[in-house]
Amino acid sequence: MSIITKLALAAGLATALSSGALAQDISGKVIGFSQIGSESGWRAAETSVTRQQAEERGVDLKFADAQQKQENQIKAIRGFIAQGVDAILVAPVVATGWDDVLTEAKEAEIPVILLDRGIDAPEDLYLTSVASDQVLEGRVAGEWLVSEVAGEDCNVVELQGTVGSSPAINRKQGFEEGIASAANVTITQSQTGDFTRSKGKEVMEAFLKSSNGGADICAVYAHNDDMAVGAIQAIKDAGLKPGEDILVVSIDAVPDIFTAIAAGEANATVELTPNMAGPAFDALAAYWADGTMPEKFIITESKLYTAENDPAGEYERRKDLGY
Amino acid sequence: MSDTGYALEARGIVKIFGNHVALDAVDFGLRPGEVHALLGENGAGKSTLIKILTGAYQPDGGMVLADGEPVHLDNPQQAQTHGIGTVYQEVNLLPNRSIAENLYLGHQPTRFGLVDRRRMETGARGILKRYGLEIDPSSELGAHSVAVQQIVAIARAVELSGKVLILDEPTASLDRNEVERLFEIIRDLKARGLAVVFITHFLDQVFAVADRVTILRNGKLVDTRALDDMTRTDVVRLMLGKDVAFSGATGVEDARPMGEVLLDFANYGRKRSVHPFNLTIHKGEVIGVAGLLGSGRTEMARIMFGADSADEGILEIAGKKTSIARPTDAIANGFGFCPEDRKAEGIFGDLSVRENIIIALQGKLGWFSALNRDEQMEIAGRFGESMDIRAASLDMPIKLLSGGNQQKVILSRWLATDPAFLILDEPTRGIDVGAHAEIVRTINRLRDEGLALVVISSELDEVVAYSSRIVVMRDREMVAELSGENINPGVIVQAIANHREGPSA
Amino acid sequence: MMRRILTPLANPQLIALVGVLLVNWLLFPNFFRITWQDGRLFGSLIDVLNRGAPVAILAIGMVGVIATKGVDLSVGAVMAMAGAVAATMVVAGYPAPVAVAAALAVGLACGLWNGFLVAVLDIQPIVATLVLMVAGRGIAQLITEGFIVTFTDPVLIYIGTGSFLGVPMAAVIAIALMLLVTLLVRKTAIGLFIEAVGVNRAAASLAGIRSRMLLILVYGLSGLCAAVAGIIIAGDIRGADANNAGLWLELDAILAVVIGGTSLLGGRFSVPLAVVGALIIQAMNTGILVSGFPPEFNLIVKAALIFFVLVIQSPLASRIVPVRATAREAHK
Missing domain, CATH: 3.40.50.300 (P-loop containing nucleotide triphosphate hydrolases)
Structure with a gap:
């Protein structure tokens, strides 16, 4: 078991422990949150979940939307420092250029927690960093497929994210690790669908043509749910049954994929949780309670959802989060 | 002072572009302390001559002399070092910088390697005063009228060069009072011993300010004369090449x-x-x-x-x-109109001769009653013949035709509308x-x-x-x-x- | 007579299209195989038609704009807006024809707005249409509130994924639009006037052509075409994706027009050849997908192929052919 998996389990455990006793400890605290923007559904969901989490804990959340600009984020953080907030959450838009403003926060003795993405800055400038493990997400998907096909030969076609983007690279690597042990599962074709539905559909169409009308494809692995939704339509257009003739597994757990899972057209998705704030608040609660220093990198859980996990209910729970 | 007495002289200048002779053995002499008008219709060769005198063009024959010494002018900067400054019709200074910066651009006074702004502005104020301008030298140039900008440009040229000032249509965008003010400055510079070349289309202005006049026609020197013993009629006659008598x-x-x-x-x-x-x-x-x-x-x-x-x-x-x-x-x-600038306003270069002929008629007919190809061919063919348009095909682009044939096409375009x-x-x-x-x-x-x-x-x-x-x-x-x-x-x-x-x- | 029929077939664009298809065939032997499945044609060639249709439709609108020496950068954003309008309206319960009409009206209005900026306010086209390129996507995101608005309306889905006589609906619409617009510009004087304005607007004005009306018309048509393309791609994925719908497609449309032989400096244009340009681009895309190249090479392969196509139709290459022709004529 890798160190990352251990960390993830530790974080999951911490979350489980914290959600009762410690939740009260940070009520009344003022916490600033500098969000990147709302460029994707997931980002919007992260914002709404963060607000939810703050409300549950009685935290006064100061929200600042940076509209994809680092200078706005730096301005917002300086504003938080000037207001004398108790802690600052930042979802950093870029990796570099944070040293000065984080030093200012440190000098003001305001703990900073990074959400979702890491930065290139000395580790003592922030309390901790909460993020998902994209490699792990890919591996969970791969391991699910290996157990699902149970030893039978399976040709997988892969719909990659945008070429060169870190989720595309990491989710590909993770999936390959996940299927490495099973010689019967192999990736036969791999192309980029740019994380979009229409490209996912177009690429899947081409894969079906070049795989004997789809007869040679056992499963499709998509780096995000949107491409999977597009691929499902392409499979149906080719006269095949997605979920049966061709297994569909993807990552993100957005609401629409649960509709597909409920309809039996998709088989599994791995959650990229929008709840980055929950673990961050928990870490703050422990820190303020008795000075417990959290791990430097808190990894969120990469939970697998299939038809057995009440997909219709999951859809209902997620549909209003802003995805 | 040299023996010729000329501050700037051009001898036997020849300039050829392709097979067009723009200047044909033109002589031009400029004395210190005179205002010398340079006249001629469009294409007479005025601007080519000016560009040679300021180093923008190299002559294909003849030579330029400054103070009687032959000089080789590779560029306007070099002309400047020989004391020759030019002010064009369009002021080519920086409108978004201050007047002082424009006056000193390229040779700012410095202190410890930095621009000495105070010294620059004091100097600029002194210069402006000499030209009768009481304005703040730190103000933006673009905030002032064209006339003031023109005077600043002249001041800059004189301060930089100091011997010869060439004014290329400086009055084109000025009103009457501004022109008078400019003339006062010119007279003042003349009194200071500068040689001024003055290019304009306005005869009144020539007689108001110039001492001598040189007239070019079709790239050739017609004459250089003192204005004292000439009438306006004489000047126009020389420009148009008509011997009225x-x-x-x-x-x-x-x-x-x-x-x-x-x-x-x-x-x-x-x-x-x-x-x-x-x-x-x-x-x-x-x-x-x-x-x-x-x-x-x-x-x-x-x-x-x-x-x-x-x-x-x-x-x-x-x-x-x-x-x-x-x-x-x-x-x-x-109505029909054949414009003066055939290329810019007349022809559709990439379209065919046929389309160029029928376009005004089609414009008159509107969007939806299109002439079909046969009708177009008939009309274009008719005018091609009656106007004797020399084109290999009516479907070739008009830009490949000679100027004369293009003009016949444009004339045909209007005749087709039955004007x-x-x-x-x-x-x-x-x-x-x-x-x-x-x-x-x-x-x-x-x-x-x-x-x-x-x-x-x-x-x-x-x-x-x-x-x-x-x-x-x-x-x-x-x-x-x-x-x-x-x-x-x-x-x-x-x-x-x-x-x-x-x-x- | 024979020559008049054959000459248009012997142009560089069609040669390039055939060339790209042949390369695809070499990489993927089943490329030309077309089967009948569930009442529709099925095969890679059909995919080229179907997937190429949105860009082809954009190019049909764009070619007129470019012929007037303009450019319309807003078409991708207008696609997103039109899709967002159609999707949110059917989800809100409006009948599909109303939603489609509203989406088309939005596209037309965007185009007319661009035309107004260019023709009346005399703003440079690249700047004028940049306004909507940026703002349009934002408006689309406001309409969808950041969600992918999914719908189940059968009419809208039919527009995106249905087929007519076995041919994908998107391709049918593109072909119909191509014929319609070609007739519109060539059977009226509009085509000639567009070329005249593009070649020399000053001369066009002196020759009595109402260039303002004409510019507003071509930008309006471009907006309308963008709306059609936007409805198609929304119908295709059964949802309006404001973030990604039509993203960067304005560049593909411009490229299609240029490959189709229309100069960015305005003047001569051809609607059918712009469509061929779009098909060339799509044939490359589909070829890359079926060939099994690693996706890291997609852009490089595409760039190399486009370079090749542009070289084929460069002035230098076209000079070589006429030189031979004159030499032959001299022998006669």
């Missing part, structure tokens, strides 16, 4: 009865473009328009056609009051002899067929030959209307020069 040619022997009135322009004009004019045009009549470049002749043509709209006056067409606000109005009333009134602006400029004759023949034929025409031309012989009346433009004003025996080059030249000398309008 020997010219007895008169216009069309007008035995034919005048046709009925087609157009009546009453008090028609446009502010800052053409002073209001009165002109009645009959069917079967050619009105020639004479005047120097910049006299307002093209502007008059444009407002007649609605390319620029008139802002005062009344137009009656066949007795009915009509408003022409844009070319489509004019075309709907049977009642044609305005031709310099229809014979820059075209070969054969096409020239064809166009003159066409003008005569159209007049005989009953069309009304207005023809603008610098070729006085030509205008005299086909016009039944001639109007003369000067300083954006119609200054004379000549008819009968007054249609001869001598009278026209006098009218262009100064209408007080000529017969009354």
Whole structure:
């Protein structure tokens, strides 16, 4: 078991422990949150979940939307420092250029927690960093497929994210690790669908043509749910049954994929949780309670959802989060 | 001072572009303490000569001497080191920097390696004072009037160069008072011993400020003379190349009865473009328009056609009051217009000869009654033949045709619309002899067929030959209307020069 | 007569299209195989038609704009807006024809707005249409509130994924639009006037062409075409994706027009050849997908192929052919 998996389990455990006793400890605290923007559904969901989490804990959340600009984020953080907030959450838009403003926060003795993405800055400038493990997400998907096909030969076609983007690279690597042990599962074709539905559909169409009308494809692995939704339509257009003739597994757990899972057209998705704030608040609660220093990198859980996990209910729970 | 006494001299300058001789053995001498006007129609070679004197062009023959010593000027900066500064019509300074920065640009006073702003502004204030400007040198140049910018440009050129100042149409965008102020500065510089070259189209200004004049025509030197013993008429005659004394040619022997009135322009004009004019045009009549470049002749043509709209006056067409606000109005009333700049405003270079011929007719027919290909071929073929258009095919792009054939195509374009009134602006400029004759023949034929025409031309012989009346433009004003025996080059030249000398309008 | 029929077939664009298809065939032997499946044609060639249709439709609108020496950068954003309008309206319960009409009206209005900026306010086309390129996507995101608005309306889905006589609906619409617009510009004087304005607007104005009306018309048509393309791609994925719908497709449309032989400096244009340009681009895309190249090479392969196509139709290459022709004529 890798160190990352251990960390993830530790974080999951911490979350489980914290959600009762410690939740009260940070009520009344003022916490600033500098969000990147709302460029994707997931980002919007992260914002709404963060607000939810703050409300549950009685935290006064100061929200600042940076509209994809680092200078706005730096301005917002300086504003938080000037207001004398108790802690600052930042979802950093870029990796570099944070040293000065984080030093200012440190000098003001305001703990900073990074959400979702890491930065290139000395580790003592922030309390901790909460993020998902994209490699792990890919591996969970791969391991699910290996157990699902149970030893039978399976040709997988892969719909990659945008070429060169870190989720595309990491989710590909993770999936390959996940299927490495099973010689019967192999990736036969791999192309980029740019994380979009229409490209996912177009690429899947081409894969079906070049795989004997789809007869040679056992499963499709998509780096995000949107491409999977597009691929499902392409499979149906080719006269095949997605979920049966061709297994569909993807990552993100957005609401629409649960509709597909409920309809039996998709088989599994791995959650990229929008709840980055929950673990961050928990870490703050422990820190303020008795000075417990959290791990430097808190990894969120990469939970697998299939038809057995009440997909219709999951859809209902997620549909209003802003995805 | 050298033996020739010239501050700047050009000897036997030849400049050839391709197979066009722009300057043919031109001599030009400039004395210190004189204002020397350089005159000539468009294409006479003025700007080429200036560019050679300022190092922008290299001559293909002859030499340039500064203070009697031959110099080789590779670029304007080098000309500057020989004391030669130039101010162009468009001020080419930096409008978003301060006046002081513009004056000192490139040679700012420095202290410890940094620009010494205070010293620069004090110096600038002193310079501006000498030119009678009491303005803040730290203010932005662009915030001031064109006249002030012009003076700043002159000040900069004089401060940098100090011996010769070349002014290329400096008064084009100035009003009367500003021109007078500029002249005071020029006179002052002259008193300080500077040699000033002054290029303009306005004869009044030449006589107001210049001592001597050099006249170029078609790349050749016509003469250099002192202005004291010349009249305006002399100058215009030299510019247009007409020897008035020997010219007895008169216009069309007008035995034919005048046709009925087609157009009546009453008090028609446009502010800052053409002073209001009165002109009645009959069917079967050619009105020639004479005047120097910049006299307002093209502007008059444009407002007649609605390319620029008139802002005062009344137009009656066949007795009915009509408003022409844009070319489509004019075309709907049977007007046609061949513009002076054929390439920029006349031809559609990439389109075929056929399309160039039918386009105005098609414009008149509108979007939805398209001429089909056969109809287009028939029309284009008809005019191709009657106008003797020399093209390998009517489907070839018009840009491949010679200038003369392009002009015939544009003329055909309007004839295809079956016009009642044609305005031709310099229809014979820059075209070969054969096409020239064809166009003159066409003008005569159209007049005989009953069309009304207005023809603008610098070729006085030509205008005299086909016009039944001639109007003369000067300083954006119609200054004379000549008819009968007054249609001869001598009278026209006098009218262009100064209408007080000529017969009354 | 024979020559008049054959000459248009022997142009560089069609040669390039055939060339790209042949390369695809070499990489993927089943490329030309077309089967009948569930009442529709099925095969890679059909995919090229179907997937190429949105860009082809954009190019049909774009070619007129470019012929007037303009450019319309807003078409991708207008696609997103039209899709967003159609999707949110059917989800809100409006009948599909109303939603489609509203989406088309939005596209037309966007185009007319661009035309107004260019023709009346005399703003440079690249700047004028940049306004909507940026703002349009934002408006689309406002309409969808950041969600992918999914719908189940059968009419809208039919527009995106249905088929007519076995041919994908998107391709049918593109072909119909191509014929319609070609007739519109060539059977009227509009095509000639567009070329005249593009070649020399000053001369066009003096020749009595109402260039303002004409510019507003071509930008309006471009907006309308963008709306059609936007409805199609929304119908295709059964949802309006404001973030990604039509993203960067304005560049593909411009490229299609340029490959179709229309100069960015305005003038001569051909609607059918712009469509061929779009098909060339799509044939490359589909070829890359079926060939099994690693996706890291997609852009490089595409760039190399486009370079090749542009070289084929460069002035230098076209000079070589006429030189031979004249030489032959001289022998006669």
